[in-house]
Amino acid sequence: MARSGGKHLGLPIGLVLRIAVWVIATLWLGTVACWHGVRLVRRLPVLLSGTLRCPRGHAVAAFGAWSCGVCRYTFEGYAFARCPSCHGLASYVICQTCGLGIRDPHV
Numbered sequence: 118m119a120r121s122g123g124k125h126l127g128l129p130i131g132l133v134l135r136i137a138v139w140v141i142a143t144l145w146l147g148t149v150a151c152w153h154g155v156r157l158v159r160r161l162p163v164l165l166s167g168t169l170r171c172p173r174g175h176a177v178a179a180f181g182a183w184s185c186g187v188c189r190y191t192f193e194g195y196a197f198a199r200c201p202s203c204h205g206l207a208s209y210v211i212c213q214t215c216g217l218g219i220r221d222p223h224v
């Protein structure tokens with residue numbers, strides 16, 4: 118009689134694997150959901166005030182017409198929203214007063 122170690126684990130290995138995958142997937146989805154929630158909460162002050170601040174403190178409208186730096190598509194909305202055409206994200210916008218760049222404050 119040959120002894121097989123796999124038959125003495127108590128639980129079928131397939132079930133253990135399925136539980137492990139489920140736990141990992143649930144943790145991952147929960148982490149992603151929390152991360153999106155945190156990002157949204159951190160954006161709230163900008164979303165509510167509607168302005169960004171350049172390094173010199175000038176107020177720059179966070180909402181308006183923006184030209185995508187990648188595909189040149191012009192769209193209206195939040196300055197750091199995804200481009201509706203190519204889904205690219207702006208890494209910065211230019212202050213209209215002093216010309217300094219303003220990076221997305223929440224990245």
Ligand SMILES: [Zn+2]
Nearest residue numbers: 185188200203
């Ligand atoms: Zn684009």
Ligand SMILES: [Zn+2]
Nearest residue numbers: 171175212215
């Ligand atoms: Zn400025």
